[in-house]
Amino acid sequence: MKKNLYYRSVLRRRNVIKEFIFDYFLAACSKPRLLLEVFIRRNLGERYFSLSTAVLMSVVLAIIPMGTTLGLRALARFGYGRPFEILDFLKHELTWYMFIAGFIAMCIDRQIEIKSEPSVFDFGRYSLSSGDILPMFLNYQPFLKPLSIRTIETIVEPGFFFLIGLGLWLFQQHIGPLIVLCSIFYSLGYFAAYYRGDNFVMDQIDEMIFNEELTSAFIEGRNPSETRGVKYYGRKPIDPEMRRRMAENFVVEDNIVIAL
Numbered sequence: 001m002k003k004n005l006y007y008r009s010v011l012r013r014r015n016v017i018k019e020f021i022f023d024y025f026l027a028a029c030s031k032p033r034l035l036l037e038v039f040i041r042r043n044l045g046e047r048y049f050s051l052s053t054a055v056l057m058s059v060v061l062a063i064i065p066m067g068t069t070l071g072l073r074a075l076a077r078f079g080y081g082r083p084f085e086i087l088d089f090l091k092h093e094l095t096w097y098m099f100i101a102g103f104i105a106m107c108i109d110r111q112i113e114i115k116s117e118p119s120v121f122d123f124g125r126y127s128l129s130s131g132d133i134l135p136m137f138l139n140y141q142p143f144l145k146p147l148s149i150r151t152i153e154t155i156v157e158p159g160f161f162f163l164i165g166l167g168l169w170l171f172q173q174h175i176g177p178l179i180v181l182c183s184i185f186y187s188l189g190y191f192a193a194y195y196r197g198d199n200f201v202m203d204q205i206d207e208m209i210f211n212e213e214l215t216s217a218f219i220e221g222r223n224p225s226e227t228r229g230v231k232y233y234g235r236k237p238i239d240p241e242m243r244r245r246m247a248e249n250f251v252v253e254d255n256i257v258i259a260l
Contacts, residue, residue, distance in 0.1 A: 019196075023192070026189060026192045026193060026196070028185065028189075029185040029186065029188060029189025029192070030189070031053070031057060032181065032182040032185035032186065032189075033182070033185060033186045033189050034049070034053070034054065034057070035057065035103060035178075035182050036157075036158075036161050036179070036182050036183065036186055037130070037131065037186075038054070038103065038106040038107050038109075038110050039102070039103075039106055040133075040134050040137075040157060040160075041110075041130065041131030041132065041133070041134075042110075042113060042131055042132045042134075043113055043114075043117060043129065043131050043132050044110050044113070044114065044129060044130065044131040045114075045120075045125065045126055045127045045128045045129035045130070045131075046114045046117075046120060046125075046127050047120075047127040047128050048127070048128050048129055048130055048131070049107075049110055049111070049114065051107055051108075051110075051111045054103070054104070054107040055104075055107075057103075058100050058103060058104055058107075061096075061100050061103075062097070062100055065089075065093045065096055065097075065174065091172075092172060092173060092174050093174060095168060095173045095174075095175045096173070096174055096175040096178075098175075099175045099178075099179075133149070133152060133153075133157075137152050137156055137157060137160075138152070140152075140156060150190075150194055153190040153194075154187055154190045154191050154194065155187065157186065158183040158184070158186040158187035158190075159183070159187075160183075161179055161180075161182065161183040161186065162179075162180055162183040162184070164179060165177070165178070165179030165180035165181075165182075165183060166180055209228055209230060210230055213227040213228060213230040214247050214250060215247070216230075217230040217231060217232050218232045218236065218243060218246075218247050218250070219240060219243045219244050219247055220240075221236070
């Protein structure tokens with residue numbers, strides 16, 4: 001693609017704060033999203049899913065209720081909190097450990113699937129694939145027509161887990177708030193990914209339009225209503241021939257370097 005130096009230097013807009021927030025969510029959402037995706041996504045890419053990360057997360061999750069309980073038990077000795085009771089612990093934490101057990105089982109299934117998939121090095125599989133969406137979500141038609149993949153990933157899938165987590169929360173299961181929080185990160189992570197994708201595509205489209213309207217907008221000086229909104233800011237040489245010579249330097253070929 002031809003690169004328009006004027007567009008990239010003068011007109012390309014960046015919402016720094018918004019991009020920072022979305023970049024943060026893209027980085028922070030991978031772990032919470034993994035806790036849920038293994039239950040509903042199949043055929044994950046081998047670089048998208050990490051069994052070692054999943055095992056580490058399982059260990060951390062298993063320690064949290066125990067650590068909290070031991071802390072409260074220690075405080076009870078000083079007259080704070082309440083003493084440890086096994087039945088009370090199981091009443092609130094049993095579903096937590098059931099979730100961890102299910103998570104580990106699904107992670108093993110996902111790893112087996114990855115091993116059985118075509119090799120990435122033979123160009124048989126995209127290594128960063130986020131997996132296949134379940135038919136139950138693809139076939140869900142609340143408005144009598146199929147939902148877009150974008151809607152499923154940003155709303156339907158996280159909404160499914162949000163409702164489950166909310167129900168468990170209402171029954172005083174401590175796993176409920178965790179699932180609710182992960183579902184929110186799940187949604188925000190995909191919103192961030194789509195935001196970046198949208199802006200990348202719009203940047204490419206805008207630059208193509210600028211290249212196509214270079215003659216009309218800069219050399220001929222036509223009104224933006226005649227150039228699909230393209231306008232070149234700044235003073236221009238009076239001589240059209242000089243403007244044409246300048247315009248030749250606005251557009252350059254992208255340099256592509258191939259390492260052998």
